[in-house]
Amino acid sequence: MNSQTCPKLGRNELAFLGAFALLKILIQLPFLTRYGYHHDELYFLACGQHLAFGYVDHSPIVPWIARLADTLFEQSLFGLRIFSLLAGAFAVFLTGLLTRRLGGGRFAQAVACLSMIIAPVYLRTNYMFCIPAFEEPVWILGCFLLLRIIQEDKPRLWLCVGLVTGIGLMIKHSTLFFGFGLLAALVLTEQRKNFKSPWLYAGGGLAVLVFLPNILWQISNGWPTLQFLRHLNEGTMSGISAAQFIVGQVLYLSPFTAPIWIGGLLFYFSRSGRPYRAFGWFYLSLFVLLLAIKSKIYYLAPAYPVLLAGGAFVLENVIRNRGWDRLRHATVATLAVGGMVFLPIALPVFSIDRMERFITAVTFGGFKNVYELTGDLHGMFGWKERVALVADVYNRMSPEERKRTVILAGWYGPAGAVDYFGAAYGLPRAVSGHMTYYLWGLPEGPIDTVIAINVRRSTLKEFFDDISVGGETELDNVRPNERRFVVLLCRKPKVELHSAWPRIRDYGF
Numbered sequence: 001m002n003s004q005t006c007p008k009l010g011r012n013e014l015a016f017l018g019a020f021a022l023l024k025i026l027i028q029l030p031f032l033t034r035y036g037y038h039h040d041e042l043y044f045l046a047c048g049q050h051l052a053f054g055y056v057d058h059s060p061i062v063p064w065i066a067r068l069a070d071t072l073f074e075q076s077l078f079g080l081r082i083f084s085l086l087a088g089a090f091a092v093f094l095t096g097l098l099t100r101r102l103g104g105g106r107f108a109q110a111v112a113c114l115s116m117i118i119a120p121v122y123l124r125t126n127y128m129f130c131i132p133a134f135e136e137p138v139w140i141l142g143c144f145l146l147l148r149i150i151q152e153d154k155p156r157l158w159l160c161v162g163l164v165t166g167i168g169l170m171i172k173h174s175t176l177f178f179g180f181g182l183l184a185a186l187v188l189t190e191q192r193k194n195f196k197s198p199w200l201y202a203g204g205g206l207a208v209l210v211f212l213p214n215i216l217w218q219i220s221n222g223w224p225t226l227q228f229l230r231h232l233n234e235g236t237m238s239g240i241s242a243a244q245f246i247v248g249q250v251l252y253l254s255p256f257t258a259p260i261w262i263g264g265l266l267f268y269f270s271r272s273g274r275p276y277r278a279f280g281w282f283y284l285s286l287f288v289l290l291l292a293i294k295s296k297i298y299y300l301a302p303a304y305p306v307l308l309a310g311g312a313f314v315l316e317n318v319i320r321n322r323g324w325d326r327l328r329h330a331t332v333a334t335l336a337v338g339g340m341v342f343l344p345i346a347l348p349v350f351s352i353d354r355m356e357r358f359i360t361a362v363t364f365g366g367f368k369n370v371y372e373l374t375g376d377l378h379g380m381f382g383w384k385e386r387v388a389l390v391a392d393v394y395n396r397m398s399p400e401e402r403k404r405t406v407i408l409a410g411w412y413g414p415a416g417a418v419d420y421f422g423a424a425y426g427l428p429r430a431v432s433g434h435m436t437y438y439l440w441g442l443p444e445g446p447i448d449t450v451i452a453i454n455v456r457r458s459t460l461k462e463f464f465d466d467i468s469v470g471g472e473t474e475l476d477n478v479r480p481n482e483r484r485f486v487v488l489l490c491r492k493p494k495v496e497l498h499s500a501w502p503r504i505r506d507y508g509f
Contacts, residue, residue: 009100013100016096016106017096017100017109017113020092020093020109020114020117021089021090021092021093022089023117024085024089024117025085025086027117027343028088028126028127028347029085031127031347031349032077032078032082032127033077034348035377035381036077036380036383036384037077037380037383037417037420038128038129038130038376038380039379039413039414039417040128040413041080041128041129041130042383042416042417042419042420043412043413043415044063044066045063045070045416045420046412046415046420046437047063047436048063048064048065048067048070049419050436051063051064051067052217053213053216053217054217054218054221055435055436056224056227056228056435057225057435057436058131058172058173059131059169059170059171059172059173059214060170060213060217061134061167061170062129062130062131062134062171062172065134066129069083069129075420080129081127081129083129084126084129084130084133084134085133087126087134087137088122088126089126090137091116091122091126093113094137094140094144094305095116095305095309096110096112098112098140098144098147098305098306098309099112099113099309101148102147102276102310102313104313104316105316107316107319107328108312108316111308111311111312111316111331111332111335112260112308112312114332114335114336114339115253115254115257115261115312116305116308117339118254118256118257118335118336118339118343119252119257119304120252120253120342120345121252121298121301122136122301123342123347124376125298127348128376131171132301134172135168135171135172135174135175136301136302136305138164138165138167138168138171138175139168139175139178139302139303140302140305141164142161142178142182143282143305143306145160145164146161146182146185146278146279147276147279149191149194150275150276151275155194155199157199158194158199158202158203159203159206161182161203162204162205163207163210165179165207165210166206166207167210169210169214170210170213170214173225174299177286177290179207180285180286181281181282181283181285182282184282185278185279185281185282185285186278188277188278189277189278189281190277191278221439224436224439224507227507228435228508231508232508233293233294241294242291242294245294245295248297248298253301254338254339254342255338256334256337256338256339256341257308257335259311260307260311260312260315261307261311262307263311263315264306264307264308264309264310264312264313264314265283265284265307266314267310267311267313267314268280268283268310273310279307279310282303282306283303283304283307286300286303287300287303345359345362345373348377352374352378352381353477355374355377359373378477378478378479378482379413379479381476381477381478382475382476382477382482383414383417383421384417385473385475386417387418387421387422387425387427388425389472389485389487390407390422390453390487391422391426391427393451393471393487393489394407394425394451395425401448401449404445404446404448405428405450405451406428406430406442406449406451406497407427407428407429407430407453408431408450408452408453408455408490409430409432409434409437409452409453409454410434410454410455410459411432411434411454411506412432412435412437414453414454415430415431415432415437418430418453433504433506434506434507435507438501438505438506438507441501442497442501447493447497448491448493449489449491450463450489450493450497451487451488452487452488452489452490453487453488455488457488460488460490462494462503463490463495463497463500464490464491464492464493464494465493465494466492467488467491468488469486470487470488470489471486471487472485472486472487
């Protein structure tokens, strides 16, 4: 197929790529509601009940989707997570479309799509309701539009790139990384000619315009996201070594797909791939940047589909030119086997304990702390049990005391759980100084008693003279340090809590 004269996408081509998107759905659907709500999911649902153009630690569109899911399906884990899975299926479809546009035939499209389907990072993000699930299609679509600009010399498409980028920023602030990679790709290749086009600047202006509501929200709230990012850099991200970041790229994408995306990267820097060298610099510039700032390993995940497309295109040409037809079947079989090997690592195929034993076996004990790979999954247990204990403590109070009581959570996870499951027990909404919960503040009226969950006793002593244990329980399948769950009853406040609220603010992890 000549990539410069890509034929019109017909029904057969749509059906072919749609089949892989459907395969993605069919593989993941049986596991969609295994385990329970993740603490981030509960937080997004809480944010969705406070519709705004911004939140402390994320952009607004994903909480809006959470609100839509809860409105359509009510308290349905399936109804919430199906949106992430559909976004993942769309990402698979777009990757196939990108491969086709690059010049890949059906075998190349199949290889690229299968690589997307089996990659553990995409399996995990499309299983949970999480922001990265919605970020992936944005980056792929942006790369597809850049490819069309390169092939067709249509600078007007920069308006579409700007629109997609603006929407991406409203999904996840790290879409700024996409913009950085795009800028590097233009500067370092012959595509720098686009800097002479007014359409490029018009596209940039459109991106800013779409993102403007969030910028205005940041200004009106004192730029809380910048404060959150500073805490993130000092905490979580500072603990990621260069070796972990590099090895993590191979593991997160699956060692079985590594030859494909590495081949794609080499292709973009080869003589035959020179017209598309922008994609090579796009990836390398992002790799160096994220490595330098010690970012989380998965932050680079949205940059791989364009490499998978290039690698699949190269593989197809090598097989065709050398007559290695048997390699087609071997490639598909290898990807299928690789998918089966890593499926229980990314999805809850087994119980959580059995999954950890499986991970230890297949990695030959390479992870001293298996929670590095299963921490998200442990965050899906025990929330209803926590709320039930809080309700027991709350309902043992007199009606008069309950009127002057708030439930204070140390972080957004338990706060979100109380907000989501607590109504069935007659609980009021939780309050917290953590992340966006801080901005929602305290209820009006006097507060004499606080039911505290996941708040350090040393912190509570600053505000109360009387602190006692209201209840405690042992939780199953959570992280070891979370197994003992204690509810503290705090009375005799030393200070008026409304005036002391700024001291409780916490924008870090």
